Amino acid sequence: MTVAGEVERAALTVLQPGFEGTVPPDWVRRALADGLGGVLLFARNVAGPAGTAALVAALREESPGAVVAIDEEGGSVTRLEAAGGSSWPGNLALGVVGDETLTRRVGRQIGRMVGAAGITLDYAPVVDVNADPRNPVIGVRSFGSDPDEVSRHSAAWIEGFQSAGVAACAKHFPGHGDTVIDSHLELPTVRASRDVLERRDLPPFRASIAAGVRAVMCGHLRVPALDDEPATLSRAIVTGLLREELGFDGLVVTDAIEMQAVAALHDPGEIAVRALVAGVDVVCVGVSSAQGESVYALRDAIVRAVREGRLPEERLAEAAGRVHELAAWYAERAGDRAGAAAGAVEGLGLATAAAALRVADPAGGLRPAEAVETPVLEAAPLVVRLYGWRSQAVGRATPLTLAEALAEHLPGTAGVEVGPGDAPPDLAALAGPGRPLVVAVHDAGRHEWMRRLLDEAVRARPDTVVVETGVPGPPCGRVYLATHGASTASARAAARWLTGRHAG
Template sequence: MGLDPGLRRLALGTLLAAYPGPVPPDWAVDLVGQGLAGHVLFGTNVHDPAQVAASTAALRAARADVLIAIDEEGGDVTRLAHATGSPYPGNAALGAVDDVALTERVYTAIGAELAVLGITVDLAPTVDVNTADENPVIGTRSFGADPKRVAAHSAAAVAGIQSVGVAACAKHFPGHGATIADSHHELPTVDVPPAVLRQRDLPPFAAVIDAGVRSIMTAHIRVPALTGDGPATFSRAVLVDLLRREYGFTGTVITDALEMKGAALAAGGVGPAAVRALAAGADLLCIGAQVDAELVEQVAAEIVGALGDGRLDRARVEEAADRAAALAAWTRAAGTPPPTATDLGYAAARRAVRVEGDVAGLDRPLVVQLHAASTIAEGRVPWGLGPHLAGLEEIRVVAAETDPETLRGLAGSRPIVLVGRHLHRLSGGAELIDALAAAHPVTVVEMGWPGRWRPTRARAFVTTYGASHANGRAAAEALGLAG
């Protein structure tokens, strides 16, 4: 016997799905017509602006108020520019510049690009306070380690995105910045009392709520004092008592992707995770990136089943669907976005570069890029100085597998510029750099979260606070190597 059509439509109204490829398949469009709240676009859905606009138009033809979301943070997390790298610096660079008006302008420009393409929700900004240098998943996505600075820039980012009628989504509540594990792969634990969260992690969320943020994303992190053994995504103490009652948030609560191990393993699958998130107070359930029609139907069936067996109250699911619909109604009021300055992101990235030491006189150096793995959040996006160099030799190596004498032999009399990301936690990175700098002129370019480590004998240490296309250009210019 099939699902009750009314209950199925109610369940679909709480779901954000996704689909493969540049053209929405029939099932993805049909589900929108049947009540699916919307879809999240990923890099695989993006080839060029005209194609993206055609895709969103096809979805909107199925239902005018469909939600179309994307993770467009600028910096290291970009979907629109996944093939080249973002033309905007990310949050760490904007935090380093510490010009809140600039942050608002950058996010206005990002929002305007989305609006033109028919995208209605930006799953940004990341408002986590990155207090752990070893954090593997936030890092340069954060405005910094100071709660007040992060709060100010978070509010500015929200104002920028929403000024063009695109809904912002501040993430990841109640704060993913102190973790040293990635919730895509496991359930991280932040074992601190709520008082520490209020002082360290929650000020940016208070700021974005005051700024009128339309949605907030949950974190698949465990805070034992509040969540017990499960993630915040499944915790009424976090989503209702803390977020809604204490902090007064009245918008839409969106889950981080339920396919992530931090949620799916804790619940025993995506379907059970959806039920637990709804019961805890979430409104819009992001299924993930690997989605097909069968999975959407499985999740909807799990929700309908939970309505029947008492795990879910119908009024709670109706409330969630109403909040999802309210978010869609707000985004439909979008006006025509203003024109934006094409060089805005590159100018901002230049202001973020910090140079320790002397970069003068780099005469045709050998540029060595140290391989660094990307997180699932980032995806595989080009980075480095390569696209910006004026006819210089560049090689790419794995730090832990490279002999410094080999690099010296390749360089000969030329200086070496070593380019990397998160060098303080890159396997073999610090050892290679220190050994090389002890016997050869070396300049180091850090394009990740810089941490506290510095090479002992390098001529210079250059920090970009991110690895976007704009950051790479800014670094090449600072070194006098740009073509």
């Protein structure tokens, strides 16, 4: 027979809410005492390395086995380094460099950084194959568009990261790369056949499982070749495909349930119940009410589903058990996390970003920029940044801009930002003939207005230097430099190359 309160505790164990502030609110402390399995940290909770470590320590005072999770991918998606931008270039840069040993080293160093804060689980890496260059939410977060390369780098990153004693999470199952819709905003549909999924999207997840990844995150995706339900809520996908066919026996988590891909279909309690029935173990809730009422409402919805027979009690117990298993795995690896700060490799992020730089050659292809030693800029330029819509996955991250990075080497560098709908800048007035012009873009191939303004700038100033920080498109300008990343590390690497500081 069930012990009174056991179902209630288990229902809290499978929830992972976010909260406001840099200290645990009273409701979080109470919920942890009541059985809450863990929390999810965002940039809003981070107050430098010492502050974050103190926050995590305070959480563990309430519950030593709490699973503390974070989204720390490196590159454009960072929480620990949100205030100044990531010191790592991101996955696409690693894929472009193509050195699995380097990817493993970078994974390990990010693991050391996360481990130094006492965090249990990192929702990284993205192992989606970026099959559609128009993808608005994956892009440079992916290791690339080739399934074999993505598989190799996913496995290497996971091996390196988990060697630092922190759990990694492969996402977004069964693959978010072939979409043109962001699941934060609405439900994307992947229309590939099962055969294409098997050849293109599933190999990186198979490789991640073989590498020993401790968790897998399901994407809020509709994949008709597998099921009409969103993957997060699909027993055919979570249990049938991920568990039974791919053989994954670790922790399965949802993407945040307030994302409109699923929030537009069901209320939060229904999403949580359906996900658990499908085979998910942890329900991530990015936004919680000020006093935690929403978290307890989710608990009550889960308990009610058990009482009504919709959610088997054994399934809830299994999910809660996997949360405890992950906490035990983390506890056993304290030795791997010892001396994390002392083991950091200074300059590895910048060196990696520099190795990923590519410059257009006369034939229109891209070649390693490190082979070109002539400075492109010798005077302070005007940098016109064309920026598009910012994915919610990026959150509050504020990386160094290219203009700021160039100003570190060329004082007097000026920057102008132009968004969709803004009037184009008067280049003749802003940048006279003696002043170099740099146009910085991100995923220009996805934005018609950005391509149009870029073309106008190059026609007006054929000597324009173009820097693409996203997925490269057709080269243009006197010099076309692709960074394959939108981070502080990538901006600094680009600035060093453009000013000749990379040589020697």
